[in-house]
Amino acid sequence: MSKTATAVNTPEKKRKKWVMIKKCIPLYLMALPGVLYLFINNYMPLPGLVLAFKNFNARKGIYGSPWAGWSNFKYLFATQDAWIITRNTILYNVAFIILNTVCAIAVAIILSEITSKAKKFYQSAILLPFLISAVIVSYLVFAFLSTENGFINNSILKPLGIKSISWYSEKQYWPFILVFVNTWKTIGYNCIIYLSTIIGFDKGYYEAAAIDGATKWQQIKRITIPLLKPTIIMLVLLSVGRIFYSDFGLFYQVPQNSGALYSVTNTIDTYVYRGLLELGDITMSSAAGLYQSVVGFILVFTANLIVRKVDSENALF
Amino acid sequence: MKTKEEKRYQLFGNIIMIILSACAIIPLILLVISSFTDNDTLIRNGYSFVPEKLSLYAYEYIFNTGNSVIHAYGISILLTALGTTLSLVITTMLAYTLSKKYVPGRGILTFLVFFTMLFNGGLVPTYMNYTNTFGIKNTFWALLVPNLLMNGFNVLLMKSYFVTGVPEEVLEAAQIDGAGEFKTFIKIALPLAKPVVATIGLFVGIAYWNDWQNGYVYLTKRTDLYSIQNLLNRMIQNIQFLSQNSSNISNANVGLASIPSVSVRMAMAVAGILPIILIYPFVQNNFVKGITLGGVKG
Numbered sequence: 001m002s003k004t005a006t007a008v009n010t011p012e013k014k015r016k017k018w019v020m021i022k023k024c025i026p027l028y029l030m031a032l033p034g035v036l037y038l039f040i041n042n043y044m045p046l047p048g049l050v051l052a053f054k055n056f057n058a059r060k061g062i063y064g065s066p067w068a069g070w071s072n073f074k075y076l077f078a079t080q081d082a083w084i085i086t087r088n089t090i091l092y093n094v095a096f097i098i099l100n101t102v103c104a105i106a107v108a109i110i111l112s113e114i115t116s117k118a119k120k121f122y123q124s125a126i127l128l129p130f131l132i133s134a135v136i137v138s139y140l141v142f143a144f145l146s147t148e149n150g151f152i153n154n155s156i157l158k159p160l161g162i163k164s165i166s167w168y169s170e171k172q173y174w175p176f177i178l179v180f181v182n183t184w185k186t187i188g189y190n191c192i193i194y195l196s197t198i199i200g201f202d203k204g205y206y207e208a209a210a211i212d213g214a215t216k217w218q219q220i221k222r223i224t225i226p227l228l229k230p231t232i233i234m235l236v237l238l239s240v241g242r243i244f245y246s247d248f249g250l251f252y253q254v255p256q257n258s259g260a261l262y263s264v265t266n267t268i269d270t271y272v273y274r275g276l277l278e279l280g281d282i283t284m285s286s287a288a289g290l291y292q293s294v295v296g297f298i299l300v301f302t303a304n305l306i307v308r309k310v311d312s313e314n315a316l317f
Numbered sequence: 318m319k320t321k322e323e324k325r326y327q328l329f330g331n332i333i334m335i336i337l338s339a340c341a342i343i344p345l346i347l348l349v350i351s352s353f354t355d356n357d358t359l360i361r362n363g364y365s366f367v368p369e370k371l372s373l374y375a376y377e378y379i380f381n382t383g384n385s386v387i388h389a390y391g392i393s394i395l396l397t398a399l400g401t402t403l404s405l406v407i408t409t410m411l412a413y414t415l416s417k418k419y420v421p422g423r424g425i426l427t428f429l430v431f432f433t434m435l436f437n438g439g440l441v442p443t444y445m446n447y448t449n450t451f452g453i454k455n456t457f458w459a460l461l462v463p464n465l466l467m468n469g470f471n472v473l474l475m476k477s478y479f480v481t482g483v484p485e486e487v488l489e490a491a492q493i494d495g496a497g498e499f500k501t502f503i504k505i506a507l508p509l510a511k512p513v514v515a516t517i518g519l520f521v522g523i524a525y526w527n528d529w530q531n532g533y534v535y536l537t538k539r540t541d542l543y544s545i546q547n548l549l550n551r552m553i554q555n556i557q558f559l560s561q562n563s564s565n566i567s568n569a570n571v572g573l574a575s576i577p578s579v580s581v582r583m584a585m586a587v588a589g590i591l592p593i594i595l596i597y598p599f600v601q602n603n604f605v606k607g608i609t610l611g612g613v614k615g
Contacts, residue, residue: 034411048442133527154363
């Protein structure tokens with residue numbers, strides 16, 4: 001019986017759907033420019049990923065170039081570079097995640113308890129670096145680290161009688177410099193996310209705790225941090241999902257593309273960039289790019305899958 | 318007893334925050350002071366918070382002879398205005414359509430937008446596509462179009478705002494009164510979504526103003542299309558190049574002559590952040606709201 005019902009319904013349904021589609025034509029037209037842009041910017045490049053499996057020949061183009069099978073990847077992973085860029089990308093991200101989480105929570109807790117009018121000023125001040133372009137950040141860092149007339153060499157080390165350091169050619173300092181610059185730039189941003197969560201907490205908990213004689217520190221330890229846990233877990237998971245991507249501006253601009261520092265500043269993103277535009281090594285560049293896209297996708301996907309289990313509202317899907 | 322602890326806490330908190338705020342601002346202060354420092358003093362004593370001799374030379378130089386600086390500034394302004402406007406137009410229109418539950422194919426469209434957030438081709442295929450298929454290398458389009466014009470995240474953010482923040486009944490009422498979809502969107506949905514439009518516009522605008530990558534990747538010959546960020550980037554690259562090849566002194570001298578002095582460079586960097594510093598106090602609340610919206614989705 002149900003079969004006949006669908007048979008009767010189908011043309012009717014189809015007709016209705018067509019009416020609906022017709023009615024929605026203005027809406028489709030409105031969506032068109034955006035969809036077209038996504039097609040051009042995000043979907044049309046995708047077939048170009050096959051370049052990673054080809055011996056690229058500029059004259060023959062992407063599709064005319066001969067196939068190379070997995071040999072580009074074999075070559076890439078046989079080099080020291082693959083290991084170095086993967087290590088740098090992941091280790092820097094791990095350091096950023098830990099430091100950003102801890103610092104941002106600490107600052108957010110301090111800020112949330114401050115009652116003075118300066119609170120707003122503090123918040124604005126620490127957020128400001130987030131708005132500055134990577135190029136200008138590299139100018140700021142250069143003002144401090146320039147060998148000849150940088151602030152650190154001239155105004156700190158010289159008066160102390162310490163020999164000046166040529167920062168841009170000594171790599172041992174750079175892991176610290178980059179981590180510092182990253183924290184400087186992003187702490188305000190992360191802090192605001194935690195702060196807005198803390199502000200949303202029920203004041204009743206704190207009042208009850210205060211009546212029971214709990215100190216500030218106890219309140220933070222027993223109330224604020226446990227209540228923050230879901231937010232912390234979620235934000236950390238989301239950043240772990242992005243662990244295969246690095247901030248190109250930070251790793252390319254701030255060390256000023258200095259060759260002496262590559263072993264500690266080269267990440268997957270800078271490697272792909274240099275391969276394509278400085279060295280003309282397009283096959284290695286596209287192999288590394290595909291490696292990043294695929295592993296990155298798996299990580300983002302998994303992280304969001306876990307986030308959905310923990311807290312479905314905040315997952316991407 | 319209680320108040321004493323509270324007082325101690327306030328004192329401690331304020332001290333920490335003053336230190337952190339200082340850390341955030343001090344590099345910018347050093348930048349501004351060095352742009353007002355006499356160039357010879359700067360070279361002799363290095364960057365300093367209390368320079369021996371101040372000078373307005375750098376700014377005079379920019380205004381009198383720095384045509385390229387003013388030109389690049391104009392490009393940045395044009396790019397930011399045009400980019401932000403276009404971005405808002407296409408983002409809001411797409412988001413509005415996706416927010417309508419009755420639109421056939423809405424699920425597929427939403428997925429296509431969403432998928433761009435999970436997977437992307439990366440630099441090489443994107444570059445190939447834009448240079449070979451569209452030929453935008455060394456055109457103004459190269460600054461405007463790649464990656465910045467719209468992103469899936471903003472679309473979905475806007476869409477969820479249309480779903481939750483713009484009541485269905487209001488839109489229906491308008492349509493019963495005879496307004497078409499487009500008119501309803503312009504006259505009713507968009508004004509109601511003003512806060513989120515402003516916030517997204519702000520983020521997009523800052524991204525355009527600060528962008529240097531598009532110009533760096535695609536503008537290989539047309540330096541006349543450089544934005545202020547590209548110009549700043551170019552200068553620091555030249556300096557880096559010269560310091561790495563400084564053994565070739567005669568060559569370095571030739572190059573150095575064409576690079577503006579340190580204080581002029583600093584003045585240009587100041588010009589590069591100036592618009593952001595100027596609008597910051599006015600847009601700060603919107604900005605903070607945007608971070609909370611984007612950071613914890615939903």
